[in-house]
Amino acid sequence: MTELDESRAKPQTDDVDEDIYAENGSIRSDFLAMVGAAIADRDLLFLRQNVASLHESELGDLLESILPDQRLALVKLLGNDFDLTALTEVDEAIRLEIVDQMPNEQIAAAIGELDSDDAVYILEDLDQEDREEILAQLPFTERVRLRRALDYPESSAGRRMQTEFVAVPPFWTVGQTIDYMRDEEDLPESFTQIFVIDPTFKLLGIVDLDRILRTKRQVKIETIMRETNYPIPADMDQEEAAQLFEQYDLLSAAVVDENGRLVGILTIDDVVDVIQEEAEEDIMRLGGVGDEELSDTIPETSRSRVPWLLVNLLTALLAASVISLFEATIEQIVALAVLMPIVAGMGGNAGSQTMTVTVRALATRNLDIYNAWRVVRREAGVGLLNGIIFGILIGIAAGLWFQDVNIGGIIAAAMLINMMAAALAGIMIPLLLDKVGADPAVASAVFVTTVTDVTGFFSFLGLATWWFAIS
Amino acid sequence: MTELDESRAKPQTDDVDEDIYAENGSIRSDFLAMVGAAIADRDLLFLRQNVASLHESELGDLLESILPDQRLALVKLLGNDFDLTALTEVDEAIRLEIVDQMPNEQIAAAIGELDSDDAVYILEDLDQEDREEILAQLPFTERVRLRRALDYPESSAGRRMQTEFVAVPPFWTVGQTIDYMRDEEDLPESFTQIFVIDPTFKLLGIVDLDRILRTKRQVKIETIMRETNYPIPADMDQEEAAQLFEQYDLLSAAVVDENGRLVGILTIDDVVDVIQEEAEEDIMRLGGVGDEELSDTIPETSRSRVPWLLVNLLTALLAASVISLFEATIEQIVALAVLMPIVAGMGGNAGSQTMTVTVRALATRNLDIYNAWRVVRREAGVGLLNGIIFGILIGIAAGLWFQDVNIGGIIAAAMLINMMAAALAGIMIPLLLDKVGADPAVASAVFVTTVTDVTGFFSFLGLATWWFAIS
Known part of the structure; x- marks a missing residue:
């Protein structure tokens, strides 16, 4: 785009x-x-x-x-x-x-x-x-x-919905319908279907315009109308309605009230906007931004972004308090302070990859109870594999940098642990949030980062403290 | 969703x-x-x-x-x-x-x-x-x-495109056209428009079906056809075609070859899929994931995610090398090691907020040379404001935690600097990438994080080193 x-x-x-x-x-x-x-x-x-x-x-x-x-x-x-x-x-x-x-x-x-x-x-x-x-x-x-x-x-x-539509009774013929459309002045500006209703406005069926044009004049509308499998209740969420349009390739759909009476139509051009908005919303939420618009002022924008940053500040303080447990070790081996953000950061990146895939799969309904277990196993496998790859890479790099085999081994192990934690957090957290009815796009990132920061610092500094204590 | x-x-x-x-x-x-x-x-x-x-x-x-x-x-x-x-x-x-x-x-x-x-x-x-x-x-x-x-x-x-469509010559009457549709067996399964062409298949115009139904039989097609303002060249990228559909609320559009001859039609249901795919792609790229599918195997998935992690490993090493410049200071004041990830992390979050907004605004063409400068100023303002807010918050928290006014002041100043850097990086980097023809969704995150990590560590540790040296 x-x-x-x-x-x-x-x-x-x-x-x-x-x-x-x-x-x-x-x-x-x-x-x-x-x-x-x-x-x-x-x-x-x-x-x-x-x-x-x-x-x-x-x-x-x-x-x-x-x-x-x-x-x-x-x-x-x-x-x-x-x-x-x-x-x-x-x-x-x-x-x-x-x-x-x-x-x-x-x-x-x-x-x-x-x-x-x-x-x-x-x-x-x-x-x-x-x-x-x-x-x-x-x-x-x-x-x-x-x-x-x-x-x-x-x-x-x-x-x-649009409340302008063309509706005819089922007993009209195609000829009558065409004559009506030729004579009636007050038709919607453009339309692709006509609706068939009974005297109480109850929806009986739909006829696409191409069907009318292909049919002889004397044929009755009720013989060429098709059942409307997907009438949309007026109080249905627009996002759900958009999903029906997408799934069944609808061009327009009848909107009915609680008694099944036709009250309007929803057309694909409105639905395209809804689809765009919803994808937009997911992107913004994953990026930690709310409902902001480019024309918002500085104070408006600041206000909308502060809550997310505040939550992140708290998790950052939590991660810092984990580090402070190991102050004594860091004081002795400053190399640990230099290297620890690498372990935490790589975990964060790996976690956000898994989380992105999971959140999208949930949003597009590609992830459900039937394949969740398979996907969890796959992510765990990817975490293990990438953990081994990057554990070896950073182990060699850190070992050479500080000329210390111990540090290389410790960071390799911590990296492996954190990549696994990242994979599991990246998939389990969105799944759990979705299960309890929360929006995974909004909240997943905070929790995943918290897990990868805490695990990253704790595993690296903890392993180092333990190793240098026993050796 | x-x-x-x-x-x-x-x-x-x-x-x-x-x-x-x-x-x-x-x-x-x-x-x-x-x-x-x-x-x-x-x-x-x-x-x-x-x-x-x-x-x-x-x-x-x-x-x-x-x-x-x-x-x-x-x-x-x-x-x-x-x-x-x-x-x-x-x-x-x-x-x-x-x-x-x-x-x-x-x-x-x-x-x-x-x-x-x-x-x-x-x-x-x-x-x-x-x-x-x-x-x-x-x-x-x-x-x-x-x-x-x-x-x-x-x-x-x-x-x-779909190569099945209904096309008629301009001199036909509405009656002739309807009779043709009634008699012809080999029509597309469904259609909402018919196309008007000359004997060489050159596209002359379009008639919507509702227009035909409203018009008397003897009227000539050429008098009710409308000009096709948006014929789509067959080699146009599907994404661009989708944007035309969205902008002009098209239901279907003619696809023409390099000589303006009608070769097919593009319909809105295909375009809806394209819009979904493109939004999907942006979400995945921002999350550092490529073209992967839920059914990919573990090695396939791992392979597609490794490049992104590799790039991040290099930037993490760069950030680590910034920290190593200040090993001597950290050795004296271990509190710095405890607090430094907070400054870097908050910058990363603020930067990704700005980046998300910028990438989406570029993708939806809401951001261009006319308002870029205004948006840059807005983001700088938001960075300053949020920098002050979170500088004060973390300054107080850190000062109380370590019972040291100096540390509180230093982290507050570093937070302000990094939030400003985050805002500027978050907007300038996607704009520059877009300017040079790269996809901002793919590469922005790496560069923004590099800026916020390096600035975060450098400003915090640098300020601390300078302050404790002079005091």
Whole structure:
């Protein structure tokens, strides 16, 4: 995901100016300069032609690349030509900054134009008061729909769903259905399936559009509809819903309430965002970072990172207290102080390798009770093998460095012990955390490092103390 | 992604036996037992009814959950009822294990039934000889198509594309197009768009199926087709293609050769897999693990992890050599040996926080030359702030522990220095690696840890040596 310098797909048009991105994936600087100038000159013609016409995600990228003052000025200048959907593509901080400055009337007018899922995405971050004021200005049905979606818990399928869909009764023919779609003005902007429902909105089945197109006009919908094996309860967590999409290669899925009534649809493009977010979350948690965004301020960022560092400080103090048990030995043989971080550090690295594999395997459900035991044995084997390899390497290096066979032997043994401890901690700790319902991505690293630090210092200094005492 | 113990969506059918998954997301043990017994008893009826009928991804999960012997027996028993697509859902090692045991004739017969993208997915891992033997047994057009896809580089859009698609000329009417789809037997299994091409297969535009359904029969296709802004060159990297899908919320996209001729389509379900794989790759690289799979053997796993550990051993030796500069000081004040890992370790943790954020921001293109400077300043600010906080904390703790104000002051100063160094290394190193075209996810951690270890030991021991020398 990091090769930024490859060329992007160029839109195939004669007008080369249409691609606003430079080779490295960021917005072209000459385009940014032109937009900046147009904002300063209040050049509405340029802005309408070249900015309002951008795809929502391009407009989002543009908003993220210009200065805060320019952002607000741009939104004001574009007025009703500003596509609010672009706000679903920017950092939360930038979204709030823009929305806070827009009059509620303008937001209400713009919200009315959006798909319900985008509208909910923007409304859910607003404070209660503003949200109510905006909702109050919407037409009744719209308001009811949005309120219903907002009533579902955060990160649920109900929050992410779109309430616009095409639904027909089972006794219609293909011909009737096609005629209905030709005549009806108020269809969703785009769709790939239609839903079959009974008069109470209970979901009966789904028909993909290609199935309709392949079927003769006189055929009844109920004969070509397929059962919906995976209706998604509105209160299901979005992450779980995403897993269903992935497993069954769904393009869209029906969202139903507790009575099996169709309340909305979830589409793959929203799910792609969820999958990205969830992978993101795991990466951030493994790195000891919370829910931070690039636009957070220094105090916000500091605050979000302090808890993790505090926990680490405590484990570091624990490791230090292990060292202090052996102060007398270190005083006699200072070489031990020089070498001890190597044993602890290598254990930490080996442990984090095993932990990374384990946490990912748990997250992608590749690791379960059926293969856990096999994987534990494999990791123990890898720990033993790598422990022998690096024990020999560091034993020779340390022995030569300090011209002392004893030190070489002691560090080799300690390395082997700590690599084994690292392997076992790296797999058992995430498994146990998962078993007790904790998130292995968040907490594993602390525990694994504690084990490898403590074992590393204790085995090395302990072995040395014992060996030099008896020899 | 790690809450395994939540209930999955239950298919809404009366037959409760239809859900093969237990609450925790793994396959129900009673189902596994039944399948095991059926394999042992060669109970073809049970296997056809309950296993052959599974969704490909469920069959894949089942294959991963049973024993290797059972796998081969199951595939043999099912014979032509075995859906080869399931092999696209399992670990590479399991896929090869099964394919190696199947006669090439059986594979060829089964490959003929697959979508071309699934066929390529299975063929690309086979050795040259087997692949040629299988291809030779396929019908001519099929063979040509698959060979063409296999000619594109690994991980390119051309490899992942499906060569089955619906294409019509621009002068057809909507009515003609619908009639064609009703009569034509040889359409792809499912599709959401049709492509408009000229006689040389040059891509002219795209029509979504809902657009066709909403339009009157007599309207010409060329009037409702839209320009394809994002045709994907067949040799484009799959990761880049995935980014286009994400940015523009595409469901499918045309893949074109170097002359702009339509050669295939890329669909969102393949792209979802790519997005998952890429996020996976970043997590694994940050954790110092390569391309390993859970089914790898102990020697394979060990071999893939040794290089990373070796690099870390060298940096650990470098850090140790910094400590050895101050052996004389440590000999006099052993407390320094006890406390020094705290300074180095906290720096490492703070550095990895900053690094994680930076690597992810680079991967998702949220970090570029426009905001890099702002983010660098932010990280420096966070480093300063957290350095002050943890400098004070550890200063007090260490001062009380060793009853020595000097030691408290020295460790506080060293902590501040190292936290600042960690912040700067955490952001500058990934940025520089990205700039020179290296993958920041792979190499950042080593360099950042080297900086924080060396700075941590040097600042703490150096300050102590200087202070006790002058006081």
